[in-house]
Amino acid sequence: MPNRPVLDFWYEFASPYSFLSALRIEPLAEAAGVSLRWRPFLLGPIFAAQGWSTSPFALYPSKGRYMWRxxxxxxxxxxxxxxxxxxxxxxxxxxxxxxxxxxxxxxxPAFSKALFRAGFGEGRNIAEEAVLNAALKEAGADPGTAYAASRSEEVKGRLRAEIEYAKSLGIFGAPTFVTEDGEIFWGDDRLEEALDWSRHGR
Amino acid sequence: MPNRPVLDFWYEFASPYSFLSALRIEPLAEAAGVSLRWRPFLLGPIFAAQGWSTSPFALYPSKGRYMWRxxxxxxxxxxxxxxxxxxxxxxxxxxxxxxxxxxxxxxxPAFSKALFRAGFGEGRNIAEEAVLNAALKEAGADPGTAYAASRSEEVKGRLRAEIEYAKSLGIFGAPTFVTEDGEIFWGDDRLEEALDWSRHGR
Incomplete structure (x- = not known):
């Protein structure tokens, strides 16, 4: 769809707020006339650069308790x-x-949504092959081909490059939405604002 | 006003998001039929208990840059x-x-709003006596009496007790809204939800 504004949707499969956004973003983007670029990345290396060994929700119990609620x-x-x-x-x-x-x-996108549903909708372990396979199949992907590609140097490098790029943008959490003019919105609660900015703010 | 639900509004004078809430909360609470209890406290001791020497916005530059934007x-x-x-x-x-x-x-409340306007609306130093005096006067308070009371053991103890109580509730940032049934909402972006919960959620 030419001339539609594009919104980058940066998300992390281990992030509960990314789960919320992934499962509600599509109809909202469609209604706003905004195209999405789904950009999975890892927060681990970004947290590590801030001196955190794990998620702040795990490091700070009161923050973690509040987050789940x-x-x-x-x-x-x-x-x-x-x-x-x-x-x-x-x-x-x-x-x-x-x-x-x-x-x-x-x-x-279909794989991501299926895996988020498994991870946070059913509390399953998203590092388990059976869970990943089910999500691949739900998305219409062939697990054999997908696994082989995921182990290639090309795809590994792709993920590293995405993480570095996210860092260079100043991304420090997930989900994060980045508009074409470089405006950054952090958090599921900023999704509507990001779509609005994509549409009008350019 | 009897029978109105009461919402506790916990805020910190050094917190930019508290500034936003303090200057927009009253008409929203009025429209929702909710009474407010203004509860200033200090985040310093709460951050210190998490091992932080200052605000996370000062500790983590990318988070700080994003916050101001x-x-x-x-x-x-x-x-x-x-x-x-x-x-x-x-x-x-x-x-x-x-x-x-x-x-x-x-x-x-009037003093708080005046001081927030000075601190973040004009970028003034809220530790300066001239700035504090102006806010006191704007609120109709007598600076001499107010200062004397603020230096009393009673008021010092009152602040310490408020901070301890906030900690015991699991409060870790500001603003935080706490409903009568103990539901906690953190952040200026949760103000509407907190008022809604106060009105309907009990």
């Missing part, structure tokens, strides 16, 4: 089931590589 | 002038004690 309320308001995974944050490396392996073939 | 956008949308103070975060100890000295006399 807040996500529960927000999920409830949009009718989304939420089941907390046993470990938090989950290891999302393979998930991110697999998603990027599907960028050209076009199943990246 | 976000606050600028939000202030712009509600037509509020924003001038970044030279130092951040500012020392808000005297401000918080003075505010609590005006709790019974009733000038606490």
């Amino acid at each position: 807040d996500v529960e309320r927000r999920a409830g308001r949009i009718g989304l089931p939420l089941v907390r995974p046993e470990t938090f944050p989950q290891n999302s490396l393979i998930a991110a590589r697999l998603a990027l392996a599907g960028r050209e073939a076009g199943w990246l | 976000d606050v600028e956008r939000r202030a712009g949308r509600i037509g509020l002038p924003l001038v970044r103070p030279e130092t951040f975060p500012q020392n808000s100890l005297i401000a918080a004690r003075l505010a609590l000295a005006g709790r019974e006399a009733g000038w606490l």
Whole structure:
């Protein structure tokens, strides 16, 4: 669709607020006339650069307790089931590589949504092959081909490059929305504002 | 006003998002039929308990840069002038004690709004006596009496107790809104939701 503004949607498979955005962004973007670029990345290296060994929600208990309650309320308001995974944050490396392996073939968004539903809607382990396979199949991807691509140097390098690019933009959390004119919006609660900016703010 | 739900509004004079909430909360609460309890406190001791020597916005540059841009956008949308103070975060100890000295006399909210306007609307130093005096006068308080009370053991203890109580509730940032049934909402962007919960959620 030419001339539509494009909004970059940066997300992390282990991030609860990314889960909320991934499962509500498409109809909102469609209504706003905005095209989406789904950009999975990893927060781990970005947190590490700030001196954090893990998610701030895991490092700071009161922040973590609040986050789960807040996500529960927000999920409830949009009718989304939420089941907390046993470990938090989950290891999302393979998930991110697999998603990027599907960028050209076009199943990246469908795979991402399916995996978010498994991870936070059902509390499943998104590092497990069975869970990843189910999400691939739901997205219409062939697991064999997808895994082979995800292990290639090309896709591994792609993920590293995305993370470096995110860092260079000043991204420090997820989800983050970046408009074509470089405006940055952080958090599921800024999604509407980001779409609005994409449409009018340019 | 009996039978009106009460919402606790916890804020910190050095917090930019508290500034936004303080200057927009009253008409929204009025429209929602909710009474407000203004509760100034200090984030310093709460941050210190998490191992931070200062505000996370000062500790993590990309987070800090984003925060100012976000606050600028939000202030712009509600037509509020924003001038970044030279130092951040500012020392808000005297401000918080003075505010609590005006709790019974009733000038606490007016003083708070005047001081927020000075601190973030004009970028002035809220630890300076001239700035504090102007806010006191604007709120109809007598500076001499207010200062004397703010230096009393009673008011100092009152502030310490408020901070301990905030900690015990799991408050880790500002602004934070707490409903009568103990529901916690963190951030200026949760103000509407908090008022809504106060009215309907009980």
